[in-house]
């Protein structure tokens with residue numbers, strides 16, 4: 001198991017959710033959910049099916065507008081900010097459904113994102129030097145996400161796991177302060193998941209990461225803290241050890257297919 005460095009209980013708050021309620025008609029998908037995520041923390045959101053994880057993720061990413069409540073990032077209220085404007089405040093999301101250009105090369109995918117960021121960062125554009133800098137930055141990012149040597153391949157030729165790595169590279173090009181990962185390990189092999197975990201654990205210490213993930217091995221490997229939702233309510237937030245030992249969490253998961261994964265370290269039982 002990884003050592004999960006900073007528990008992040010002190011220091012500035014990066015993301016603050018104030019009494020988030022989401023109703024779909026008569027169904028309350030989220031009921032006054034409130035918690036803070038300290039800057040630099042890796043926070044996982046887990047819970048049984050239908051707990052409200054995706055809905056909550058969408059509220060932070062901007063794809064869902066809460067019925068009531070507020071989303072505060074670095075002190076700014078972004079509740080009403082449309083999804084495409086959240087990048088301006090440093091909130092970058094990788095969604096489950098890939099946003100890559102599959103016919104373009106791996107390098108071009110990252111280069112586009114780097115160029116987009118540069119245009120936002122600089123009012124004027126210096127084509128000759130800027131392009132070289134952007135190429136260098138793209139190569140750096142591809143090395144960071146483990147895709148050095150794959151630059152010339154079309155993104156569509158990558159394995160599923162490599163595509164997810166590339167998506168993270170594209171997201172990092174935008175220099176997020178808060179990185180939102182929507183089930184990053186979905187469809188990955190154990191080896192790909194292990195590489196992804198290493199990649200996330202190696203992100204800059206000041207970057208806040210919020211992820212929704214069903215793969216509890218990954219969650220327990222990289223989360224500094226875990227927030228558990230159940231039936232639209234916040235059940236608890238705590239360290240991996242606290243959450244695994246929590247009887248309310250155990251009850252919430254009873255009957256769920258992944259209950260064994262939650263309570264027993266599979267490496268211990270092998």
Ligand SMILES: Nc1ncnc2c1ncn2[C@@H]1O[C@H](COP(=O)(O)OP(=O)(O)OP(=O)(O)O)[C@@H](O)[C@H]1O
Pocket residue numbers: 024027028029047048049050051052053054055056
């Ligand atoms: N667009 C929608 N319209 C109506 N009900 C919805 C909508 N989206 C989600 N729900 C309902 O809201 C509740 C929470 O759903 P959500 O997808 O957020 O849960 P989840 O924890 O992500 O579940 P899963 O683990 O199965 O993905 C569920 O009862 C779901 O059926």
